[in-house]
Amino acid sequence: MRVLKLEKKRLNGFLGKLADSYEIIAPVKKDLVKFEKVTNFDEIYLEKNSYFPVKEYFFRKQEVLFKFSGTKITVPNPGNPKRVFFGIRRCDLNAINHQDMVFMGQINDPYYMSMRQNSFLIGYHCNEAPSPFCFCGSMELAEYFDLMFYDKKDYFLVEVGSEKGKFLVNKFKGFFTELPILISSEEKKIPGADRLENKDISKLYDHPDWKKGVDICLSCAACTTLCPTCYCFEVHDEVKAKNPAEGQRKRDWSSCQLPSFTKVAGDHVFRETREDRFKHRIYHQLEYFRQKNGVDLCVGCGRCIEGCPTRIDFVSIINNMK
Amino acid sequence: MAENPFVPKLYKVLDFYRDAEDMFTLTINMKKEHQPGQFVQISLPGVGEAPISIGSDSKEHIKLSIKEVGNVTRALSRLRKNDKILIRGPYGKGYPMESLKGNSIIIVGGGCGVAPLRSVIDYIENHRAEYRDVQLFFGYRAPNEILFKKEMEDWKKKYSMKITVDKNPKGKFCYDAAEGHITDIIRQAELNNKNKVVFLCGPPKMMQSVIDVLKQRGFHDDQIFLSAERMMYCALGVCCHCMIREKFTCTDGPVFRYDEIKDLKND
Numbered sequence: 001m002r003v004l005k006l007e008k009k010r011l012n013g014f015l016g017k018l019a020d021s022y023e024i025i026a027p028v029k030k031d032l033v034k035f036e037k038v039t040n041f042d043e044i045y046l047e048k049n050s051y052f053p054v055k056e057y058f059f060r061k062q063e064v065l066f067k068f069s070g071t072k073i074t075v076p077n078p079g080n081p082k083r084v085f086f087g088i089r090r091c092d093l094n095a096i097n098h099q100d101m102v103f104m105g106q107i108n109d110p111y112y113m114s115m116r117q118n119s120f121l122i123g124y125h126c127n128e129a130p131s132p133f134c135f136c137g138s139m140e141l142a143e144y145f146d147l148m149f150y151d152k153k154d155y156f157l158v159e160v161g162s163e164k165g166k167f168l169v170n171k172f173k174g175f176f177t178e179l180p181i182l183i184s185s186e187e188k189k190i191p192g193a194d195r196l197e198n199k200d201i202s203k204l205y206d207h208p209d210w211k212k213g214v215d216i217c218l219s220c221a222a223c224t225t226l227c228p229t230c231y232c233f234e235v236h237d238e239v240k241a242k243n244p245a246e247g248q249r250k251r252d253w254s255s256c257q258l259p260s261f262t263k264v265a266g267d268h269v270f271r272e273t274r275e276d277r278f279k280h281r282i283y284h285q286l287e288y289f290r291q292k293n294g295v296d297l298c299v300g301c302g303r304c305i306e307g308c309p310t311r312i313d314f315v316s317i318i319n320n321m322k
Numbered sequence: 323m324a325e326n327p328f329v330p331k332l333y334k335v336l337d338f339y340r341d342a343e344d345m346f347t348l349t350i351n352m353k354k355e356h357q358p359g360q361f362v363q364i365s366l367p368g369v370g371e372a373p374i375s376i377g378s379d380s381k382e383h384i385k386l387s388i389k390e391v392g393n394v395t396r397a398l399s400r401l402r403k404n405d406k407i408l409i410r411g412p413y414g415k416g417y418p419m420e421s422l423k424g425n426s427i428i429i430v431g432g433g434c435g436v437a438p439l440r441s442v443i444d445y446i447e448n449h450r451a452e453y454r455d456v457q458l459f460f461g462y463r464a465p466n467e468i469l470f471k472k473e474m475e476d477w478k479k480k481y482s483m484k485i486t487v488d489k490n491p492k493g494k495f496c497y498d499a500a501e502g503h504i505t506d507i508i509r510q511a512e513l514n515n516k517n518k519v520v521f522l523c524g525p526p527k528m529m530q531s532v533i534d535v536l537k538q539r540g541f542h543d544d545q546i547f548l549s550a551e552r553m554m555y556c557a558l559g560v561c562c563h564c565m566i567r568e569k570f571t572c573t574d575g576p577v578f579r580y581d582e583i584k585d586l587k588n589d
Contacts, residue, residue: 065328068367071406232562235555239368265392288568
């Protein structure tokens with residue numbers, strides 16, 4: 001892939017030019033690190049990965065599917081926001097790839113597509129694992145970005161990964177110097193991120209250690225909320241208190257870790273125990289999704305472990321299964 | 323622009339009929355092609371959406387037999403002729419009628435599980451020459467839950483039909499039903515598995531006990547087809563609520579061949 005050089009001191013200038021036409025969304029550190037719209041580029045925080053993934057900009061927490069008045073339906077037009085996302089780690093870029101497979105591959109989700117259409121993804125390569133919970137090196141991650149920035153102290157190497165990426169560097173070519181080099185696969189490796197020793201869990205379903213591991217689970221759903229790949233949702237109708245004939249049908253994030261996730265009319269719950277629900281999440285991440293899409297859903301960001309209030313570490317649980 | 327998969331279309335109720343104390347059948351002017359065993363997502367704006375199996379085989383309309391168990395189904399029970407209704411679908415894989423031509427078909431339904439199987443009975447009616455013997459076994463908890471009383475008059479003339487009711491304490495029940503469980507009449511029927519397939523729908527426990535009896539009678543796992551029920555929102559294979567391990571009830575099912583899901587316990 002084509003490689004260019006951008007002097008670090010010119011980064012803000014480049015982003016400033018982009019900001020003339022696009023919203024710049026990048027990680028910002030407040031109490032927690034989160035992707036936000038940035039106007040002062042000195043606020044961009046790249047030392048650690050963001051606590052919250054970037055997924056909420058595409059697969060939004062709440063989506064109005066349509067409004068209704070009686071049986072008359074109006075589908076809202078969420079527009080095609082023009083945005084440049086800067087500073088997305090390799091794990092999260094792959095998470096976007098996996099959600100693209102769901103919402104633009106398995107189905108044509110017009111709401112997701114409208115958020116993705118005019119968005120540019122600029123990655124930021126981790127020179128080392130940014131958190132002790134990372135294990136992206138154990139997963140098979142793909143090259144999925146428009147541009148990828150490699151931090152080389154005084155400058156960035158910029159790898160062009162798509163037509164969209166090519167469009168950006170060509171449009172602002174004054175900032176870049178073309179280099180006749182390639183980024184080697186060695187340079188793309190992230191040291192210290194291969195904690196998961198065995199990701200083939202197909203024969204471990206009935207292993208007793210699953211239960212031991214989740215005895216301290218609070219069923220709080222932090223793991224699925226922080227997960228950059230989890231894409232489960234539920235759909236509910238909301239009506240106006242003054243006029244129940246008017247309202248909207250909404251899609252919200254949902255979590256397989258809550259008992260209500262499988263509750264049918266008549267109050268029967270199919271996955272009643274925490275063990276069953278925990279296993280379902282891990283197996284969906286490491287096995288079920290691969291059967292349909294040829295790749296593991298999990299990208300190894302470690303957020304579900306870092307954000308768990310009781311620090312349940314499924315990677316250690318699997319590593320310790322003998 | 324591709325069609326928005328979340329937006330339902332508007333239809334009209336052609337008929338409302340109360341089948342049993344807590345069950346009713348809506349006839350709706352939906353003329354989309356469908357297979358027996360498939361389902362639709364029916365909704366009332368402001369109340370919500372529910373997956374309901376199609377209980378008919380017609381090019382002119384669909385019939386939905388619905389049990390009042392939740393918010394949506396209770397609200398649907400207030401619909402009457404000419405009311406408007408929103409529907410998406412049909413969805414899912416139904417009974418593989420085409421590939422089972424030439425077989426005898428045994429239909430086993432428990433309670434409101436009889437409703438989806440009516441689509442198979444109607445289909446056989448429309449393609450009678452393509453299938454051999456048809457046997458119907460229906461089990462209900464109580465006489466007031468018995469479905470399709472009118473239709474049964476016709477079915478019992480054409481097919482072998484047996485019904486059980488768990489309890490019939492007064493003995494005043496006027497239908498030709500035995501007191502007991504559905505497994506009793508299946509045991510008594512002395513079935514063999516030659517050129518036969520079984521279509522099964524009902525509560526999970528009932529389906530399991532019926533399968534146990536069938537296995538004793540020599541039926542193989544791939545001769546048994548069952549219809550699963552799960553929580554479901556999208557019906558498109560993406561919301562994940564209906565997953566049974568790696569299978570999606572909405573797109574891989576709701577009709578599964580038993581050997582596809584038999585190792586998956588009750589999850």
